Amino acid sequence: MITTDHQPNLVSVAVFGEFTLADYKEFEEIVNYKVQFEGPVNLLFDLREMAGFTLDVAWEEIKFSRRHARDFRRIAVLTEDQWLTWSAWISQLFVEAEVLVFADETEARSWLEAAAEPAQ
Incomplete structure (x- = not known):
């Protein structure tokens, strides 16, 4: 099961239990819509x-x-699982976004918000 939230320039997804294909398709629809507009x-x-x-x-x-x-500009992955950390690192081979793994949600959100701020 997943929960999703989207705000300007941000899509947040939390996965609970097993991540199924139906869940992934829901995530894809939101991202496709956000990217299009x-x-x-x-x-x-x-x-x-x-x-x-x-x-x-x-x-x-x-x-x-x-x-x-x-x-994607930046992708923050929240996990403490070593396998998922490694998997996030591998995903960098397929996307041009910056990908970082975090254990702390506040740090992850701060890093993502910093990407949204205009350069000075």
């Missing part, structure tokens, strides 16, 4: 409560990342 967005992916994911989600994530390689 706002351009590149930041993404906050909270995986702290994720119990696992199905293989079809892993495959869909690879395809999605390749299609949206330039559609």
Whole structure:
């Protein structure tokens, strides 16, 4: 199950339990809409409560990342799981966004907000 929230230039997703293909499709729809009307967005992916994911989600994530390689500014991944940290690092091969892993949500949100601030 996932919960989603979107604000200007930000999509937040939290995964609870198993991350299924239906959940991923819901995430894709939101991102496609945001990118179409706002351009590149930041993404906050909270995986702290994720119990696992199905293989079809892993495959869909690879395809999605390749299609949206330039559609993200920054991607913050919230997790303490080493496997997911490694997976986030690997995803950088498919997207041009900055990808960082955080254990603290406040730090993750601050990092994402800093990308939205105009350069001085």
